[in-house]
Amino acid sequence: MKFTTDVERGARLLARAGEHGPGAVAGTGFEAYARILHPVEATRLDAAVIDEWGLPAVVAQETWPWAEVAARNGRVMHPLVQWRNLTDGESEAAMSFADGWSVGQTVEGWFDPNLLAALTVHLRAATGTPGTLTAGVWNGFGDLHESSAFLVASTDGDPGRLDHERSRVAAELTASVTPEVARAVTKGPFLRWPGRDLLLFETSLTELATPAWVHTAGLGWTADFPGVLPQLLWPADHAWSVASEIDFDSTIVAGPRPLIDAVLSDNRFEAFEVAEDSDLSWDGDTINPAPRHRLARCPGPARSTPGNVLS
Numbered sequence: 001m002k003f004t005t006d007v008e009r010g011a012r013l014l015a016r017a018g019e020h021g022p023g024a025v026a027g028t029g030f031e032a033y034a035r036i037l038h039p040v041e042a043t044r045l046d047a048a049v050i051d052e053w054g055l056p057a058v059v060a061q062e063t064w065p066w067a068e069v070a071a072r073n074g075r076v077m078h079p080l081v082q083w084r085n086l087t088d089g090e091s092e093a094a095m096s097f098a099d100g101w102s103v104g105q106t107v108e109g110w111f112d113p114n115l116l117a118a119l120t121v122h123l124r125a126a127t128g129t130p131g132t133l134t135a136g137v138w139n140g141f142g143d144l145h146e147s148s149a150f151l152v153a154s155t156d157g158d159p160g161r162l163d164h165e166r167s168r169v170a171a172e173l174t175a176s177v178t179p180e181v182a183r184a185v186t187k188g189p190f191l192r193w194p195g196r197d198l199l200l201f202e203t204s205l206t207e208l209a210t211p212a213w214v215h216t217a218g219l220g221w222t223a224d225f226p227g228v229l230p231q232l233l234w235p236a237d238h239a240w241s242v243a244s245e246i247d248f249d250s251t252i253v254a255g256p257r258p259l260i261d262a263v264l265s266d267n268r269f270e271a272f273e274v275a276e277d278s279d280l281s282w283d284g285d286t287i288n289p290a291p292r293h294r295l296a297r298c299p300g301p302a303r304s305t306p307g308n309v310l311s
Helices: 007-014 021-026 066-072 113-125 159-175 179-187 211-216 257-265
Strands: 002-004 032-037 040-050 056-064 101-103 133-138 191-193 196-203 232-235 241-243 250-255 271-274
Touching (some): 002 179, 007 196, 021 250, 040 066, 113 211, 113 241
Antiparallel strands (some): 002 196, 040 056, 133 196, 133 232, 232 241
């Protein structure tokens, strides 16, 4: 993946930015749209196994589809389902289960590189320019800024070792963002997507088909910490668009009918068909009960969120 200053390559798609729903993040006018839900991390504790802190140890880890949580909480899966409605506003009672399993929060604006790699097979079949893609990355991610904060924990209580680890991690984080990206993240040039200033990169489906690309992209990935991923992806022929808006816990695929049908039928994705103006806000889920608890994080997705705020 290579940084480019040619923001004009995004002008055609920018002209199609809609006002609401999937069309606001992936562009309007495509034949069909699919919503891929971001899976959640699940862990199982065993009270009979005690860790070094005297607490029940984690004995299993998995990635769960939303449907697993919905089934456990007696909720309904449907195209406009909202995570907060499945988990009663992410209450502990709705995210921790009697068999020891519990789930974490959904991940917003971050489409797993392994899922993206799986998606490239379908994307390749739907474009005549698989070797010429543009990726847009929001410039507001803290991972791309030198001022971004990080936490290093030490188990041995040695202040010298802790300082050493902090210095090591800080150096790795700095080195993980290429100098041209570090400069451009504040100075541009940007693709001025509504509410989002995007840095643009050249890539290809061949590159994205191998998840290891993240470690050479200069986007803040290190051995200790994951970095950022694109919010927008499209080929030179504009046959389709893939959008992982920073406030969405799902990724939108927009394109021709055969592409969307292929995504919907691929059991590696938990996907639903949606319309370009579907309501993917918290209020969009009118089937499951509204949560009694309030999420601690900001309500989203909302396209009007300012684009130059560090996450």
